[in-house]
Amino acid sequence: MELSRYPLIKGVLKSRWPQWAFFAVLLAMFLFAIFAGIGGTPVGNHNFGIVFVWIAWWAILILVAVPLFGRGWCAVCPIPVPGEWLQRGAVLDPPPINKQGSKGRWLNLRWPNKLRNIWLQNTSFLLVALFSSVILTTPLVTAIVLAAMLFLAVGMSLVFERRSFCRYLCPVGGFIGLYAQAAPLELRTKDKSVCVRCEGKPCYNGSQAGYGCPWQVFPGGLTKNTYCGLCMECLRTCPHDNIAINIRPFSADLSKPSARLDEAYKAFIMLGSAIIYAAVLLGPWGSLKSAAYQVGSAAWLIYTTVFLAVILLALPGAFWLMVRSSSYLSHLRQKSQSIVRRNTSPRSDFSRLATALIPLGLAFWTAFSLSFVLTNGSYILMTLSDPLGWGWNIFGTAQTAWQPVLTFILAPLQSLVLVGGFAWSARTAQKNAAEIALSPAPVIGFCLGVTLLMLWLLL
Amino acid sequence: MRKAEVFAEILVIAISLGVIAIPLVLRFGAGNAIEIHARVAEAGGWMPDGIKAKAGETLHLRLISDDVLHGFAIGQMPETEVDVEPGKVTDISLEFSQPGNYTFYCTRWCGLNHWRMRGTIEVSGDAPASTQPVSEPLYVTLGIDLDAPHPAVEIPSQTPSASRSAQVASDLPDAYLSTDYYRANSPAEAFSQLRAEPSTATLEDAQVWDLVAYIWRSNISGDGILDGQSLYQANCAACHGEDGSGNGIFADDLEAAGEASMQSMQGADEMMMQRPKDFTNPRQMLGASPALLHGKITRGGMGTGMPMWGAIFSEAQIWGIIAYLYDFQFEGFSP
Numbered sequence: 001m002e003l004s005r006y007p008l009i010k011g012v013l014k015s016r017w018p019q020w021a022f023f024a025v026l027l028a029m030f031l032f033a034i035f036a037g038i039g040g041t042p043v044g045n046h047n048f049g050i051v052f053v054w055i056a057w058w059a060i061l062i063l064v065a066v067p068l069f070g071r072g073w074c075a076v077c078p079i080p081v082p083g084e085w086l087q088r089g090a091v092l093d094p095p096p097i098n099k100q101g102s103k104g105r106w107l108n109l110r111w112p113n114k115l116r117n118i119w120l121q122n123t124s125f126l127l128v129a130l131f132s133s134v135i136l137t138t139p140l141v142t143a144i145v146l147a148a149m150l151f152l153a154v155g156m157s158l159v160f161e162r163r164s165f166c167r168y169l170c171p172v173g174g175f176i177g178l179y180a181q182a183a184p185l186e187l188r189t190k191d192k193s194v195c196v197r198c199e200g201k202p203c204y205n206g207s208q209a210g211y212g213c214p215w216q217v218f219p220g221g222l223t224k225n226t227y228c229g230l231c232m233e234c235l236r237t238c239p240h241d242n243i244a245i246n247i248r249p250f251s252a253d254l255s256k257p258s259a260r261l262d263e264a265y266k267a268f269i270m271l272g273s274a275i276i277y278a279a280v281l282l283g284p285w286g287s288l289k290s291a292a293y294q295v296g297s298a299a300w301l302i303y304t305t306v307f308l309a310v311i312l313l314a315l316p317g318a319f320w321l322m323v324r325s326s327s328y329l330s331h332l333r334q335k336s337q338s339i340v341r342r343n344t345s346p347r348s349d350f351s352r353l354a355t356a357l358i359p360l361g362l363a364f365w366t367a368f369s370l371s372f373v374l375t376n377g378s379y380i381l382m383t384l385s386d387p388l389g390w391g392w393n394i395f396g397t398a399q400t401a402w403q404p405v406l407t408f409i410l411a412p413l414q415s416l417v418l419v420g421g422f423a424w425s426a427r428t429a430q431k432n433a434a435e436i437a438l439s440p441a442p443v444i445g446f447c448l449g450v451t452l453l454m455l456w457l458l459l
Numbered sequence: 460m461r462k463a464e465v466f467a468e469i470l471v472i473a474i475s476l477g478v479i480a481i482p483l484v485l486r487f488g489a490g491n492a493i494e495i496h497a498r499v500a501e502a503g504g505w506m507p508d509g510i511k512a513k514a515g516e517t518l519h520l521r522l523i524s525d526d527v528l529h530g531f532a533i534g535q536m537p538e539t540e541v542d543v544e545p546g547k548v549t550d551i552s553l554e555f556s557q558p559g560n561y562t563f564y565c566t567r568w569c570g571l572n573h574w575r576m577r578g579t580i581e582v583s584g585d586a587p588a589s590t591q592p593v594s595e596p597l598y599v600t601l602g603i604d605l606d607a608p609h610p611a612v613e614i615p616s617q618t619p620s621a622s623r624s625a626q627v628a629s630d631l632p633d634a635y636l637s638t639d640y641y642r643a644n645s646p647a648e649a650f651s652q653l654r655a656e657p658s659t660a661t662l663e664d665a666q667v668w669d670l671v672a673y674i675w676r677s678n679i680s681g682d683g684i685l686d687g688q689s690l691y692q693a694n695c696a697a698c699h700g701e702d703g704s705g706n707g708i709f710a711d712d713l714e715a716a717g718e719a720s721m722q723s724m725q726g727a728d729e730m731m732m733q734r735p736k737d738f739t740n741p742r743q744m745l746g747a748s749p750a751l752l753h754g755k756i757t758r759g760g761m762g763t764g765m766p767m768w769g770a771i772f773s774e775a776q777i778w779g780i781i782a783y784l785y786d787f788q789f790e791g792f793s794p
Contacts, residue, residue, distance in 0.1 A: 020467055020471075023471075024467075028477070029478075031479065039483075041525065042525045042526070045546060046546025046547065090464055091464065386548075388482060389546045390548065391521065391523075391547070391548025392485075
């Protein structure tokens with residue numbers, strides 16, 4: 001269903017004011033979070049920087065924004081905005097009338113070809129993940145991380161063209177792109193042949209109506225949500241009204257599996273991180289928590305080694321064996337039934353079948369997040385009234401007692417989410433394996449194994 | 460540049476600066492309260508730990524814990540006790556009628572070095588610092604060496620009972636029942652002296668120990684021992700244990716910290732942070748006089764990890780705690 005055919009929705013999306021209003025408010029909140037981390041109470045659960053970033057924002061992001069709107073958060077994220085405004089020389093205005101195209105100010109260099117993948121995003125996420133126990137609980141460290149992201153984003157906007165930070169470095173953007181493939185919202189062209197014939201490609205190069213795609217994507221070639229930031233510039237610049245915002249089935253992009261190893265590894269990184277976070281942050285093992293928290297200690301180095309080994313070697317290794325098993329089983333079946341298999345490489349099979357881990361990873365993160373959001377959500381009310389721990393009581397809720405909510409539905413809900421995620425993954429594996437004439441059973445077995453592990457950790 | 464662009468730019472800058480500037484203005488433009496941050500001793504303790512005030516004027520304090528639950532109280536002013544919860548601000552107002560140095564301290568077992576969380580309020584004023592004459596501590600008057608070992612030469616074969624001794628208490632010379640006698644002698648000394656008394660010559664050793672318990676019991680009030688029990692559980696049990704056996708929650712860590720640091724000092728004995736004393740050990744407790752215990756509590760253990768409580772507890776409170784400590788040795792002691 002095309003949402004943008006409704007004039008009201010289209011008008012809101014095309015206008016720069018609503019997006020600007022989001023940017024202005026969220027940028028102020030972002031700066032305030034940094035300020036709170038530096039000047040507010042060092043007690044994490046009473047500090048705006050911790051509570052609103054790691055509980056409120058995270059809950060909205062992983063439980064609502066990503067599953068329903070895909071890269072919807074990227075459309076209003078304040079981190080790249082100051083850099084983008086400096087790049088454009090404007091916070092609201094489209095490019096000047098006498099200037100065609102969207103060539104940015106400053107150095108405006110092309111992002112290096114060798115880095116045109118998400119390996120850097122994988123690395124930046126792993127870096128944040130390794131220090132997460134400290135980042136998530138220490139306001140000052142959260143402030144440093146947020147400020148570093150802001151400065152990096154601004155710096156990259158001044159050196160490289162468009163939103164290179166979002167596209168190639170942002171640790172959050174990487175996984176949002178991965179899971180945006182499962183979202184029921186997409187931006188696509190209505191008719192690709194119109195794009196082919198279109199002169200000047202203003203959606204990519206910009207025009208007086210708007211800027212060329214900040215995400216360095218040509219909308220005419222869009223087949224997946226992964227790299228579309230939903231910034232709506234193409235909706236503004238398209239001279240043929242050929243851009244549509246559509247509601248679609250949840251799994252639409254998952255039937256178009258990627259053969260890229262960097263994207264496949266993103267799925268493993270996210271899946272493995274969710275499992276390890278569940279063990280460290282929600283599990284009963286005090287020594288594990290201490291090891292994760294004592295950055296730089298021998299215990300932390302062991303934790304780091306295990307963390308990286310599980311995510312980068314053990315999980316992909318086990319999956320690789322499953323994929324090879326699929327291939328072997330298929331080979332046996334093909335011999336007996338004279339089926340001709342499509343000629344794909346083992347590496348390509350690995351990456352394509354890793355798509356099945358996307359819904360599972362999203363389910364893992366949803367189940368994990370439900371646990372701490374329902375447990376710690378009451379801190380939001382407390383911090384709303386006294387965001388810096390300075391003794392304020394702005395809305396009269398500063399004395400709200402910590403109170404976990406809806407705990408009675410937590411376990412059933414988590415079970416439902418995990419089982420649902422497994423079923424969704426199994427179905428995805430079945431479809432994608434069929435495409436390349438492989439047996440889905442080993443991959444489904446892998447998904448079942450990690451789902452049982454996650455159920456054990458959470459319940 | 461369009462007006463809208465200028466408006467949007469100004470508004471963005473104003474909002475971005477406002478969210479930082481407004482809190483700062485509100486904070487630094489507010490009141491004259493002194494902000495005191497509490498952190499576990501290893502992270503700094505009270506900050507600041509020295510405050511100046513004037514007698515007769517109200518002192519506003521804003522207490523903020525930056526880590527765990529702490530408590531705030533001023534020594535010998537139990538009505539000032541408040542909890543200081545992490546991340547919250549606790550406002551209190553104090554007024555000192557007399558100039559002098561007041562000690563404030565943490566009342567919650569916040570960590571291994573909880574007892575190091577002390578600070579002072581220096582109250583100035585026209586009135587003399589104290590109208591009470593300074594008296595010499597009893598252990599000084601009696602010439603007791605607080606740091607010398609004081610084991611009981613003899614200990615009872617069964618727990619002495621104050622109530623069991625009622626039948627033979629009539630044989631007890633009056634001199635033994637005076638407060639001065641009770642404070643100056645250890646139970647073991649009292650036993651030796653009673654054993655030498657002709658009036659108790661026919662008694663069994665156990666009966667004489669019961670008489671000792673009777674002497675100790677007759678020198679304390681029911682309220683005093685209850686106050687002592689309450690103070691002990693709030694302030695001493697973290698190290699010495701709720702049952703007095705020296706097995707409080709910090710005991711193992713204190714011992715390990717002492718062994719690790721080997722903090723020593725010159726003196727009669729080399730001392731270091733050590734395992735808290737076991738009040739259930741009759742050899743130690745029955746060899747200690749109330750005056751010795753009073754000195755230890757008032758002065759502290761001087762390097763052993765035992766804090767100095769003289770600035771915190773009143774005389775009556777210290778005697779109450781001492782009375783309760785003997786409860787670990789005598790039956791029928793608590794009311």
